[in-house]
Amino acid sequence: MKYYLVAGEASGDLHGANLMKALKALDQQADFRFFGGDLMQAEGGTLVKHYADMAFMGFVEVVANLQTILKNMKSCKQDISAYQPDVLILIDFPGFNLKIAEYAKAQGFLVCYYISPKVWAWNQKRVLKIKRIVDHLFCILPFEVAFYKEWGMDVDYVGNPLLDAVSAFKADPGFLEKNNLNGKSIIALLPGSRKQEISRLLPDMIEASANFPEYQFVIAGAPAFQADYYAPYLNGAKIPVVFNATYDLLNHAQAAIVASGTATLETALFNVPQVVVYKGGKLTIAIARMLVKLKFISLVNLIMDKAVVKELIQEECTANKIIEELNLLINNTGYRQTMLNNYDELDVRMGQPGASAQTARLIIKYTAQDS
Numbered sequence: 001m002k003y004y005l006v007a008g009e010a011s012g013d014l015h016g017a018n019l020m021k022a023l024k025a026l027d028q029q030a031d032f033r034f035f036g037g038d039l040m041q042a043e044g045g046t047l048v049k050h051y052a053d054m055a056f057m058g059f060v061e062v063v064a065n066l067q068t069i070l071k072n073m074k075s076c077k078q079d080i081s082a083y084q085p086d087v088l089i090l091i092d093f094p095g096f097n098l099k100i101a102e103y104a105k106a107q108g109f110l111v112c113y114y115i116s117p118k119v120w121a122w123n124q125k126r127v128l129k130i131k132r133i134v135d136h137l138f139c140i141l142p143f144e145v146a147f148y149k150e151w152g153m154d155v156d157y158v159g160n161p162l163l164d165a166v167s168a169f170k171a172d173p174g175f176l177e178k179n180n181l182n183g184k185s186i187i188a189l190l191p192g193s194r195k196q197e198i199s200r201l202l203p204d205m206i207e208a209s210a211n212f213p214e215y216q217f218v219i220a221g222a223p224a225f226q227a228d229y230y231a232p233y234l235n236g237a238k239i240p241v242v243f244n245a246t247y248d249l250l251n252h253a254q255a256a257i258v259a260s261g262t263a264t265l266e267t268a269l270f271n272v273p274q275v276v277v278y279k280g281g282k283l284t285i286a287i288a289r290m291l292v293k294l295k296f297i298s299l300v301n302l303i304m305d306k307a308v309v310k311e312l313i314q315e316e317c318t319a320n321k322i323i324e325e326l327n328l329l330i331n332n333t334g335y336r337q338t339m340l341n342n343y344d345e346l347d348v349r350m351g352q353p354g355a356s357a358q359t360a361r362l363i364i365k366y367t368a369q370d371s
Contacts, residue, residue, distance in 0.1 A: 001027055001367060004085035005034040006076060006100055008054045008093035010193035010222060011262035013037030015115060015161045015356075016091050018168075020045070022360035033083050035076060038223050048079055052224035054096065069096065077103045087367045090134075091115055098129070105133045110370045112136045112363050116155065120147045121294050127151040136366050138359050141303060142349065156362055159355035162262065166247070166269045167353040175248040179240055184216040185254045187326070188272065189239070190246070192259035193222035200279040202233045205257050207319035208326065209237060215254070215330075220246040220263075255329040257322060264309065265299040268346055273339045275325040276300075276311045303349060308342040 003023060007016040017039035024030050024043070032045025035054065041047045054072055073096065080088060080100070087110045090097040094117035101111050116139045119126045127148065130137065137155040139145055148155045176182050187209070191202040202219070209217040219230060221243040230241045242249055246263075250256065250270040258264050260278040267274045276298040295301075300308050310325045312318075328335045 001029065001086040001364070002031045002033070002083065003087055003089060003363075004080050004083055005032065005036060005040065005089045005091060006093070006097055007034070007036040007040065007091040008051050008096050010037065010051065010224070012091040012093055012115070013039045013051055013223075014165055014262075016040045016089075017043050018161055018164050018356040019089070019091075019114060019359055022356040023363070025357075026360055026364055033079070033085070035072075049075065050224070054093075072096070073099055076100055080104060080109065081107060085109065086371065087112055087363060089114055089363065092117070094118070098126075098133070101133045102129075105135075110135055110367055112138070112366065114138045114359055115140050115161075116144050116148075120144065124151070127153060135370075136362065138362065140355060141299075142351075143303075156359075158358040158362070159351050159353070160265075161355040161359075162265055162269060163350060163353040164356045166266065169247045169251075171251050172245065172248050175245060176252065179218070179242055179245075181216060181218065181240070181252070184214060186249070186252050187212065187215045187217045188249050188253035188256040188258075188267075189217055189219045190256060190258040190263045190267070191219065192261065192263075193224065196280075197259050198222070198225075198230075198233070201259050201277050201317070202230070204277070204317060204319045204322055206233055206235060206237055206239065208257070208322040209239060211323045212326065212330075218242060218249055218253075220249050255326060257326065260297045260311070260313075262299065265303075268300045268309070268343050269350075271340060271343055273329040273336050274309050275322060275329065276309050277317045277322065278311070278313045279317050280314070300346060304342060304346055306342075308339060308346070 005016050007013050013036050016036050020032055020043040034040055035049045037051045088104045090101055090113045092115040104111050111134050113134045116137055131153045138158045139155050140160045145155060145157045189205045191198045217239045219239055219241040221241040227241050250267055250272050253272045256267050256272045256274040258267050258274045258276055260276050264276050298309055298311055312321050
Protein backbone atom coordinates (compact mmCIF):
# COMPACT_ATOMS: atom_id res chain seq x y z
CA MET A 1 0.00 0.00 0.00
CA LYS A 2 0.97 3.62 -0.43
CA TYR A 3 1.34 5.65 2.78
CA TYR A 4 1.72 9.42 2.99
CA LEU A 5 2.90 10.67 6.39
CA VAL A 6 3.20 14.22 7.71
CA ALA A 7 5.35 14.98 10.76
CA GLY A 8 6.44 18.54 11.52
CA GLU A 9 8.90 18.30 14.40
CA ALA A 10 11.59 16.09 15.97
CA SER A 11 9.20 14.05 18.14
CA GLY A 12 6.95 13.40 15.13
CA ASP A 13 9.96 12.23 13.15
CA LEU A 14 10.78 9.72 15.91
CA HIS A 15 7.22 8.39 16.15
CA GLY A 16 6.82 8.41 12.38
CA ALA A 17 9.98 6.35 11.94
CA ASN A 18 8.82 3.75 14.47
CA LEU A 19 5.39 3.58 12.83
CA MET A 20 6.97 3.13 9.39
CA LYS A 21 9.08 0.28 10.76
CA ALA A 22 5.93 -1.37 12.16
CA LEU A 23 4.03 -0.89 8.88
CA LYS A 24 6.88 -2.48 6.90
CA ALA A 25 6.77 -5.51 9.19
CA LEU A 26 3.10 -6.03 8.30
CA ASP A 27 3.10 -4.82 4.69
CA GLN A 28 6.06 -5.90 2.56
CA GLN A 29 4.80 -3.73 -0.30
CA ALA A 30 4.70 -0.58 1.83
CA ASP A 31 5.64 2.55 -0.09
CA PHE A 32 6.24 5.78 1.82
CA ARG A 33 6.24 9.44 0.92
CA PHE A 34 6.42 12.00 3.71
CA PHE A 35 7.10 15.31 5.37
CA GLY A 36 9.43 14.39 8.24
CA GLY A 37 13.06 14.10 9.20
CA ASP A 38 16.23 12.03 9.26
CA LEU A 39 14.80 9.13 11.26
CA MET A 40 11.88 8.66 8.88
CA GLN A 41 14.22 8.97 5.91
CA ALA A 42 16.35 6.17 7.33
CA GLU A 43 13.30 3.87 7.11
CA GLY A 44 13.07 4.39 3.35
CA GLY A 45 10.67 6.11 0.98
CA THR A 46 10.78 9.71 -0.21
CA LEU A 47 11.34 12.70 2.08
CA VAL A 48 9.52 15.63 0.50
CA LYS A 49 10.27 18.29 3.13
CA HIS A 50 12.32 18.26 6.34
CA TYR A 51 10.62 19.35 9.56
CA ALA A 52 13.49 21.80 10.20
CA ASP A 53 11.84 24.04 7.59
CA MET A 54 8.39 23.73 9.16
CA ALA A 55 8.50 23.98 12.97
CA PHE A 56 7.43 27.41 14.22
CA MET A 57 6.57 27.76 17.88
CA GLY A 58 3.99 30.09 19.47
CA PHE A 59 1.15 32.31 18.25
CA VAL A 60 3.30 35.30 17.35
CA GLU A 61 6.00 33.22 15.67
CA VAL A 62 3.40 31.44 13.53
CA VAL A 63 1.99 34.77 12.33
CA ALA A 64 5.49 36.06 11.56
CA ASN A 65 6.18 32.99 9.40
CA LEU A 66 2.70 32.64 7.94
CA GLN A 67 3.83 32.92 4.32
CA THR A 68 6.26 30.03 4.71
CA ILE A 69 3.64 27.92 6.50
CA LEU A 70 1.04 28.54 3.79
CA LYS A 71 3.57 27.69 1.10
CA ASN A 72 4.38 24.43 2.88
CA MET A 73 0.67 23.60 3.18
CA LYS A 74 0.07 24.21 -0.51
CA SER A 75 3.06 22.07 -1.42
CA CYS A 76 1.88 19.27 0.86
CA LYS A 77 -1.67 19.27 -0.53
CA GLN A 78 -0.42 19.17 -4.13
CA ASP A 79 2.02 16.38 -3.35
CA ILE A 80 -0.64 14.24 -1.67
CA SER A 81 -2.93 14.59 -4.68
CA ALA A 82 -0.10 13.73 -7.06
CA TYR A 83 0.94 10.66 -5.02
CA GLN A 84 -2.63 9.34 -4.50
CA PRO A 85 -1.92 7.41 -1.27
CA ASP A 86 -4.12 4.62 0.06
CA VAL A 87 -4.04 6.37 3.43
CA LEU A 88 -2.85 9.69 4.83
CA ILE A 89 -1.21 9.45 8.28
CA LEU A 90 -0.92 12.74 10.16
CA ILE A 91 1.37 12.79 13.20
CA ASP A 92 0.67 15.40 15.90
CA PHE A 93 1.54 18.97 14.61
CA PRO A 94 -2.14 20.05 14.66
CA GLY A 95 -1.85 23.64 13.42
CA PHE A 96 -0.60 22.31 10.11
CA ASN A 97 -2.04 18.81 10.01
CA LEU A 98 -5.69 19.66 10.68
CA LYS A 99 -5.62 21.87 7.57
CA ILE A 100 -4.12 19.00 5.60
CA ALA A 101 -6.77 16.63 7.03
CA GLU A 102 -9.56 18.96 5.91
CA TYR A 103 -8.18 19.07 2.38
CA ALA A 104 -7.51 15.33 2.16
CA LYS A 105 -10.95 14.40 3.47
CA ALA A 106 -12.58 16.65 0.87
CA GLN A 107 -10.53 14.89 -1.81
CA GLY A 108 -11.74 11.48 -0.65
CA PHE A 109 -8.55 10.20 0.98
CA LEU A 110 -8.68 8.05 4.12
CA VAL A 111 -7.36 10.22 6.97
CA CYS A 112 -5.72 8.66 10.02
CA TYR A 113 -4.40 10.89 12.81
CA TYR A 114 -1.67 9.46 15.04
CA ILE A 115 -1.07 11.25 18.35
CA SER A 116 -4.21 13.22 19.04
CA PRO A 117 -4.17 17.03 18.86
CA LYS A 118 -4.20 18.37 22.41
CA VAL A 119 -7.65 19.89 22.07
CA TRP A 120 -8.32 19.13 25.73
CA ALA A 121 -5.93 21.98 26.59
CA TRP A 122 -7.90 24.78 24.90
CA ASN A 123 -10.76 25.41 22.46
CA GLN A 124 -12.30 22.00 23.06
CA LYS A 125 -14.96 22.59 20.42
CA ARG A 126 -12.28 21.76 17.83
CA VAL A 127 -13.24 18.13 18.53
CA LEU A 128 -16.30 18.68 16.35
CA LYS A 129 -14.07 19.59 13.41
CA ILE A 130 -11.79 16.63 14.07
CA LYS A 131 -14.82 14.34 14.13
CA ARG A 132 -15.78 15.66 10.68
CA ILE A 133 -12.39 15.54 8.92
CA VAL A 134 -10.53 12.61 10.57
CA ASP A 135 -11.61 9.03 9.90
CA HIS A 136 -9.56 7.35 12.63
CA LEU A 137 -7.85 8.95 15.62
CA PHE A 138 -5.14 7.19 17.64
CA CYS A 139 -4.49 8.49 21.16
CA ILE A 140 -1.34 8.00 23.23
CA LEU A 141 -2.46 9.43 26.58
CA PRO A 142 -4.90 7.36 28.68
CA PHE A 143 -7.13 10.25 29.74
CA GLU A 144 -7.81 11.28 26.12
CA VAL A 145 -10.20 8.38 25.46
CA ALA A 146 -12.71 9.58 28.07
CA PHE A 147 -12.34 13.17 26.88
CA TYR A 148 -13.24 12.32 23.27
CA LYS A 149 -16.07 10.06 24.41
CA GLU A 150 -17.66 13.05 26.15
CA TRP A 151 -17.79 14.72 22.73
CA GLY A 152 -19.34 11.66 21.10
CA MET A 153 -16.19 10.49 19.33
CA ASP A 154 -14.82 6.95 19.44
CA VAL A 155 -11.03 6.80 19.30
CA ASP A 156 -8.38 4.11 19.60
CA TYR A 157 -5.99 4.18 22.54
CA VAL A 158 -2.76 2.58 21.34
CA GLY A 159 -0.38 3.23 24.24
CA ASN A 160 2.53 5.65 24.08
CA PRO A 161 5.13 5.34 21.29
CA LEU A 162 7.88 6.67 23.54
CA LEU A 163 7.74 3.33 25.32
CA ASP A 164 8.62 1.68 22.00
CA ALA A 165 11.55 4.01 21.44
CA VAL A 166 12.90 3.60 24.98
CA SER A 167 12.47 -0.19 25.02
CA ALA A 168 14.25 -0.45 21.64
CA PHE A 169 17.20 1.61 22.89
CA LYS A 170 20.51 -0.22 23.02
CA ALA A 171 23.16 1.60 25.04
CA ASP A 172 26.39 2.45 23.25
CA PRO A 173 29.15 1.02 25.48
CA GLY A 174 31.61 3.52 24.00
CA PHE A 175 29.43 6.62 24.49
CA LEU A 176 31.46 8.13 27.34
CA GLU A 177 34.81 7.46 25.73
CA LYS A 178 33.75 8.73 22.29
CA ASN A 179 32.64 12.01 23.81
CA ASN A 180 35.49 12.36 26.33
CA LEU A 181 33.09 12.06 29.27
CA ASN A 182 34.98 9.63 31.47
CA GLY A 183 35.47 12.01 34.39
CA LYS A 184 32.71 13.87 36.23
CA SER A 185 29.07 12.91 36.79
CA ILE A 186 26.83 14.19 34.01
CA ILE A 187 24.01 16.73 33.97
CA ALA A 188 22.04 16.60 30.71
CA LEU A 189 20.84 19.77 29.01
CA LEU A 190 17.90 19.29 26.65
CA PRO A 191 17.08 22.77 25.30
CA GLY A 192 14.66 21.62 22.61
CA SER A 193 14.77 21.09 18.86
CA ARG A 194 13.59 24.49 17.60
CA LYS A 195 15.69 27.61 17.17
CA GLN A 196 13.30 29.62 19.34
CA GLU A 197 13.49 27.14 22.21
CA ILE A 198 17.26 26.93 22.10
CA SER A 199 17.79 30.70 21.93
CA ARG A 200 15.47 31.32 24.89
CA LEU A 201 16.43 28.42 27.15
CA LEU A 202 20.05 27.54 26.56
CA PRO A 203 21.57 30.80 27.90
CA ASP A 204 19.97 30.24 31.33
CA MET A 205 21.06 26.60 31.29
CA ILE A 206 24.65 27.61 30.51
CA GLU A 207 24.63 30.29 33.19
CA ALA A 208 23.32 27.82 35.76
CA SER A 209 25.98 25.24 34.87
CA ALA A 210 28.76 27.53 36.13
CA ASN A 211 27.46 26.91 39.66
CA PHE A 212 28.25 23.18 39.51
CA PRO A 213 31.94 22.82 38.58
CA GLU A 214 32.05 19.29 39.99
CA TYR A 215 29.64 18.11 37.25
CA GLN A 216 30.04 17.74 33.49
CA PHE A 217 27.16 19.40 31.65
CA VAL A 218 26.36 17.98 28.20
CA ILE A 219 23.95 19.38 25.59
CA ALA A 220 21.71 17.06 23.60
CA GLY A 221 22.01 18.56 20.13
CA ALA A 222 18.95 18.70 17.89
CA PRO A 223 19.41 16.68 14.68
CA ALA A 224 18.56 19.68 12.50
CA PHE A 225 21.64 21.64 13.69
CA GLN A 226 25.43 21.38 13.72
CA ALA A 227 27.76 21.89 16.68
CA ASP A 228 28.73 25.38 15.50
CA TYR A 229 25.12 26.50 15.94
CA TYR A 230 25.47 26.05 19.71
CA ALA A 231 28.90 27.67 20.03
CA PRO A 232 27.71 31.31 20.43
CA TYR A 233 25.59 30.30 23.45
CA LEU A 234 28.46 28.70 25.36
CA ASN A 235 30.40 31.88 26.18
CA GLY A 236 33.58 29.88 26.44
CA ALA A 237 32.10 27.20 28.71
CA LYS A 238 33.48 23.72 28.04
CA ILE A 239 30.16 22.04 27.45
CA PRO A 240 30.13 19.36 24.74
CA VAL A 241 27.22 18.89 22.34
CA VAL A 242 26.29 15.31 21.41
CA PHE A 243 24.11 14.47 18.43
CA ASN A 244 21.89 11.45 17.79
CA ALA A 245 22.68 10.17 21.27
CA THR A 246 20.07 11.72 23.58
CA TYR A 247 19.09 8.37 25.05
CA ASP A 248 22.73 7.49 25.71
CA LEU A 249 23.12 10.86 27.41
CA LEU A 250 20.04 10.30 29.59
CA ASN A 251 21.25 6.78 30.34
CA HIS A 252 24.33 8.28 32.03
CA ALA A 253 22.83 11.49 33.49
CA GLN A 254 22.45 12.17 37.21
CA ALA A 255 19.93 14.95 36.55
CA ALA A 256 18.62 17.01 33.63
CA ILE A 257 17.33 20.45 32.66
CA VAL A 258 14.67 19.85 30.02
CA ALA A 259 12.63 22.01 27.66
CA SER A 260 8.92 21.32 28.05
CA GLY A 261 7.77 18.80 25.47
CA THR A 262 8.19 15.13 24.63
CA ALA A 263 11.67 15.13 26.17
CA THR A 264 10.24 15.55 29.68
CA LEU A 265 8.50 12.19 29.41
CA GLU A 266 11.58 10.54 27.85
CA THR A 267 13.71 11.86 30.71
CA ALA A 268 11.26 10.40 33.26
CA LEU A 269 11.22 7.04 31.48
CA PHE A 270 15.01 6.96 31.89
CA ASN A 271 14.54 7.68 35.62
CA VAL A 272 16.51 10.93 35.47
CA PRO A 273 15.41 13.59 38.00
CA GLN A 274 14.66 16.79 36.08
CA VAL A 275 13.58 20.40 36.13
CA VAL A 276 11.34 21.47 33.26
CA VAL A 277 11.84 24.89 31.66
CA TYR A 278 9.88 26.93 29.14
CA LYS A 279 9.99 30.43 27.70
CA GLY A 280 7.96 31.93 24.88
CA GLY A 281 7.48 35.38 23.40
CA LYS A 282 5.74 37.74 25.83
CA LEU A 283 2.67 38.14 23.64
CA THR A 284 2.53 34.40 22.92
CA ILE A 285 2.58 33.59 26.62
CA ALA A 286 -0.04 36.24 27.40
CA ILE A 287 -2.37 34.74 24.78
CA ALA A 288 -1.66 31.20 25.97
CA ARG A 289 -2.47 32.09 29.57
CA MET A 290 -5.86 33.38 28.45
CA LEU A 291 -6.67 30.36 26.30
CA VAL A 292 -4.99 27.33 27.84
CA LYS A 293 -6.75 25.86 30.85
CA LEU A 294 -4.22 23.43 32.28
CA LYS A 295 -2.60 23.10 35.69
CA PHE A 296 0.65 21.85 34.15
CA ILE A 297 2.63 22.01 30.91
CA SER A 298 4.93 18.99 31.20
CA LEU A 299 3.69 15.59 30.06
CA VAL A 300 4.92 13.97 33.27
CA ASN A 301 2.74 16.20 35.44
CA LEU A 302 -0.22 16.06 33.05
CA ILE A 303 -0.29 12.25 33.02
CA MET A 304 0.16 12.02 36.80
CA ASP A 305 -2.21 14.96 37.42
CA LYS A 306 0.13 16.33 40.07
CA ALA A 307 3.40 18.26 40.35
CA VAL A 308 5.95 15.47 40.02
CA VAL A 309 8.60 17.67 38.39
CA LYS A 310 9.19 21.38 38.92
CA GLU A 311 8.07 23.60 36.04
CA LEU A 312 9.88 26.92 35.58
CA ILE A 313 7.78 28.89 33.10
CA GLN A 314 8.51 32.31 31.60
CA GLU A 315 9.48 34.79 34.37
CA GLU A 316 10.18 31.83 36.69
CA CYS A 317 12.65 30.44 34.16
CA THR A 318 15.89 32.05 35.32
CA ALA A 319 19.40 30.78 35.95
CA ASN A 320 18.96 31.31 39.71
CA LYS A 321 15.73 29.28 39.83
CA ILE A 322 17.35 26.50 37.80
CA ILE A 323 20.32 26.46 40.18
CA GLU A 324 17.96 26.23 43.17
CA GLU A 325 16.06 23.28 41.70
CA LEU A 326 19.15 21.50 40.44
CA ASN A 327 20.65 21.69 43.93
CA LEU A 328 17.59 19.89 45.27
CA LEU A 329 17.74 17.22 42.56
CA ILE A 330 21.40 16.53 43.20
CA ASN A 331 21.85 17.08 46.92
CA ASN A 332 18.49 16.52 48.61
CA THR A 333 18.17 12.73 48.84
CA GLY A 334 14.54 12.78 49.99
CA TYR A 335 13.46 15.20 47.27
CA ARG A 336 15.25 13.18 44.60
CA GLN A 337 13.80 9.87 45.82
CA THR A 338 10.25 11.22 45.90
CA MET A 339 10.57 12.12 42.22
CA LEU A 340 11.95 8.68 41.39
CA ASN A 341 9.09 7.03 43.29
CA ASN A 342 6.62 9.07 41.26
CA TYR A 343 8.42 7.94 38.10
CA ASP A 344 7.72 4.34 39.16
CA GLU A 345 4.01 5.15 39.36
CA LEU A 346 4.23 6.87 35.98
CA ASP A 347 5.69 3.69 34.46
CA VAL A 348 2.65 1.74 35.66
CA ARG A 349 0.22 4.28 34.19
CA MET A 350 2.03 4.31 30.86
CA GLY A 351 1.63 0.57 30.39
CA GLN A 352 3.65 -1.62 28.04
CA PRO A 353 5.42 -0.90 24.72
CA GLY A 354 3.64 -1.67 21.46
CA ALA A 355 2.01 1.59 20.35
CA SER A 356 3.69 1.60 16.94
CA ALA A 357 2.73 -2.01 16.18
CA GLN A 358 -0.85 -1.51 17.41
CA THR A 359 -1.28 1.65 15.35
CA ALA A 360 0.17 -0.04 12.25
CA ARG A 361 -2.26 -2.97 12.64
CA LEU A 362 -5.23 -0.63 12.95
CA ILE A 363 -4.19 1.54 10.01
CA ILE A 364 -3.85 -1.49 7.76
CA LYS A 365 -7.18 -2.85 9.02
CA TYR A 366 -9.04 0.40 8.46
CA THR A 367 -7.44 0.96 5.06
CA ALA A 368 -8.47 -2.52 3.93
CA GLN A 369 -12.03 -1.87 5.11
CA ASP A 370 -12.13 1.41 3.22
CA SER A 371 -10.85 0.03 -0.07
